[in-house]
Amino acid sequence: MKDLGRLKYFLGIEVLRSKQGIFMCQKKYILDLRTEIGMLDCKPADTPMIENQKLYMEEKTELADKERYQRMVGKLIYLSHTRPDIAYAIGVISQFMHQPQSAHMDVVLRIIRYLKGMSGHGVLFIPNGHLETQVYTDADWVGDKGSRRSTSSYFTLVGGNLVTWRSKKQTVVALSSAEAELRGIARG
Structure with a gap:
C-alpha cells in the first residue's frame, strides 16, 4: 500500500476540501460525457425534464438506438452519485432501458443539456x-x-x-x- 495524500479525484468524482467542508462533484465527468456524445457546444436547458412530463411506451413509434441509450443512461446513473437534482429524471428514463423510444432519448439529451449549464454543481458536506x-x-x-x-x-x-x-x-x-x-x- 502507498499513501498518495489527500483524495482529489477518484473514478470521475472530484473532491475539494476547504474551511467550509468537503465538496464533491463530477465536472470533468460531465465534460467527458458531452464530448463523447458530440454535445460539447449544445444549448443548456433550465431543467432536467419538462415539468409534469409523463413518459410511457407508445405504440407504433420510432425506436431509439438501444445500445447508445443504455450507455448514456448508465453514465447518467453514475453521475447521480453527486447530483441529487437529476435523480428523479434518471429514475424515469431508466425504466425504458429494454426498448427506448425517440421520446425517451429526447429526455436523455435534455438531461445532458441541463448538465451543461449546471456542471459545477455537486454535494457539499459541512461540519x-x-x-x-x-x-x-x-x-x-x-x-x-x-x-x-x-x-x-x-x-x-x-x-x-x-x-x-x-x-x-x-x-x-x-x-x-x-x-x-x-x-x-x-x-x-
Missing part, C-alpha cells in the same frame, strides 16, 4: 456539530400512465448534510394518493 437525522419523502399518485404505479422519492440528511437520495417506482398500484404517500414514507 454542523450535530448528527441529527432527517428524512423527507414524496410520492406522485398514478404517475405512470402505462402501469398506473406511483413513484416514491426520498432523501436523508445526517447532521444537515445530504447522504442518501432515491426515486423509485412503487411495486404495487396505490388506490389513493394517501396510500401512495404512505408507501413513500415507508420506503424512506
Whole structure:
C-alpha cells in the first residue's frame, strides 16, 4: 500500500476540501460525457425534464438506438452519485432501458443539456456539530400512465448534510394518493 495524500479525484468524482467542508462533484465527468456524445457546444436547458412530463411506451413509434441509450443512461446513473437534482429524471428514463423510444432519448439529451449549464454543481458536506437525522419523502399518485404505479422519492440528511437520495417506482398500484404517500414514507 502507498499513501498518495489527500483524495482529489477518484473514478470521475472530484473532491475539494476547504474551511467550509468537503465538496464533491463530477465536472470533468460531465465534460467527458458531452464530448463523447458530440454535445460539447449544445444549448443548456433550465431543467432536467419538462415539468409534469409523463413518459410511457407508445405504440407504433420510432425506436431509439438501444445500445447508445443504455450507455448514456448508465453514465447518467453514475453521475447521480453527486447530483441529487437529476435523480428523479434518471429514475424515469431508466425504466425504458429494454426498448427506448425517440421520446425517451429526447429526455436523455435534455438531461445532458441541463448538465451543461449546471456542471459545477455537486454535494457539499459541512461540519454542523450535530448528527441529527432527517428524512423527507414524496410520492406522485398514478404517475405512470402505462402501469398506473406511483413513484416514491426520498432523501436523508445526517447532521444537515445530504447522504442518501432515491426515486423509485412503487411495486404495487396505490388506490389513493394517501396510500401512495404512505408507501413513500415507508420506503424512506
